[in-house]
Amino acid sequence: MESALKIVLINFIISIMVALIILPILKRLKVGQIEREYGPRSHLIKQGTPTMGGIIIAITLIISICILCSNMKILIPLGIIIIGFGVVGFIDDFKKLIFRDTEGLKPAYKMLGLLAISVIFALFLIKAGNGTEILIPGIKTIIKIPIILYIPFIIFVMLAATNAVNLTDGIDGLASSVSMIMIAGLSVIAMKYEVYEIAMLGFSLCGACLGFLIFNLHPAKIFMGDTGSLLLGGAIVVMALYLKMPLILPIIAIVPVMETISVIMQVAYFKRTGNRIFKMTPLHHHFELSGWKEGKIVSIFSVITLVFCVVAIFLV
Numbered sequence: 352m353e354s355a356l357k358i359v360l361i362n363f364i365i366s367i368m369v370a371l372i373i374l375p376i377l378k379r380l381k382v383g384q385i386e387r388e389y390g391p392r393s394h395l396i397k398q399g400t401p402t403m404g405g406i407i408i409a410i411t412l413i414i415s416i417c418i419l420c421s422n423m424k425i426l427i428p429l430g431i432i433i434i435g436f437g438v439v440g441f442i443d444d445f446k447k448l449i450f451r452d453t454e455g456l457k458p459a460y461k462m463l464g465l466l467a468i469s470v471i472f473a474l475f476l477i478k479a480g481n482g483t484e485i486l487i488p489g490i491k492t493i494i495k496i497p498i499i500l501y502i503p504f505i506i507f508v509m510l511a512a513t514n515a516v517n518l519t520d521g522i523d524g525l526a527s528s529v530s531m532i533m534i535a536g537l538s539v540i541a542m543k544y545e546v547y548e549i550a551m552l553g554f555s556l557c558g559a560c561l562g563f564l565i566f567n568l569h570p571a572k573i574f575m576g577d578t579g580s581l582l583l584g585g586a587i588v589v590m591a592l593y594l595k596m597p598l599i600l601p602i603i604a605i606v607p608v609m610e611t612i613s614v615i616m617q618v619a620y621f622k623r624t625g626n627r628i629f630k631m632t633p634l635h636h637h638f639e640l641s642g643w644k645e646g647k648i649v650s651i652f653s654v655i656t657l658v659f660c661v662v663a664i665f666l667v
Contacts, residue, residue: 366562405579436585
């Protein structure tokens with residue numbers, strides 16, 4: 352536990368130092384947020400706030416892996432996969448900011464990039480001898496899935512998880528706070544099962560997120576962009592899959608799950624009736640338009656995530 356706290360603290364400090372270097376650069380490059388026309392009107396004031404802040408988390412993670420990999424070589428391929436998701440997000444952010452296109456990378460191209468990385472990771476798990484077993488939460492039973500079903504299942508889980516976290520990134524500090532708690536929960540589970548490489552990876556990310564949060568909490572001085580949200584989504588799903596526990600994701604990721612379901616419900620209901628269930632989706636915007644302050648939404652969603660993470664720890 353002492354070493355875990357040291358890793359969190361070291362990465363927290365590194366993250367702050369990286370942020371202090373990156374933030375002025377992004378300001379000079381005028382890499383500012385472009386608010387969507389159909390988003391909440393209150394967000395227009397955020398126009399021009401530096402984005403692509405996920406670079407801070409990515410650089411911190413790379414530095415951390417370089418420090419830890421002498422003892423834990425497995426962190427290198429895992430880190431490459433996680434950074435790969437961030438690269439897809441970076442390309443999306445780059446297109447938005449350079450070409451002033453609020454839609455960014457075409458959804459088909461973005462999904463293709465995420466799909467390619469997901470396939471590579473699924474094959475890596477098999478080649479690395481990680482097996483095709485998964486744990487059933489609650490009954491704590493391991494089942495073995497035929498490889499022909501395992502690979503599509505892994506790909507689906509990775510695509511769903513990364514996009515769900517991406518949807519959660521919509522107000523100051525929400526995605527970074529919720530993701531940090533989910534990663535912390537997975538790290539505790541990794542410690543419980545003595546999978547120390549995943550625990551160290553998770554604690555490194557917790558420190559990186561904590562440092563980033565200093566600049567990302569309301570009123571945010573920097574946004575993570577898709578660079579950060581896809582990276583964090585990738586990290587969460589990589590950790591869960593390596594632990595053979597993809598089925599705990601709907602529990603610990605209750606907030607991203609609710610955000611995703613709200614979008615699906617809204618689109619389906621609108622196409623069917625022409626009316627809306629929520630004032631705006633993803634779900635955090637509904638509460639925002641209902642009068643909740645951003646800080647209140649982040650606090651409540653974070654507490655909900657923490658409670659469900661504790662439940663997940665007891666179920667596995």
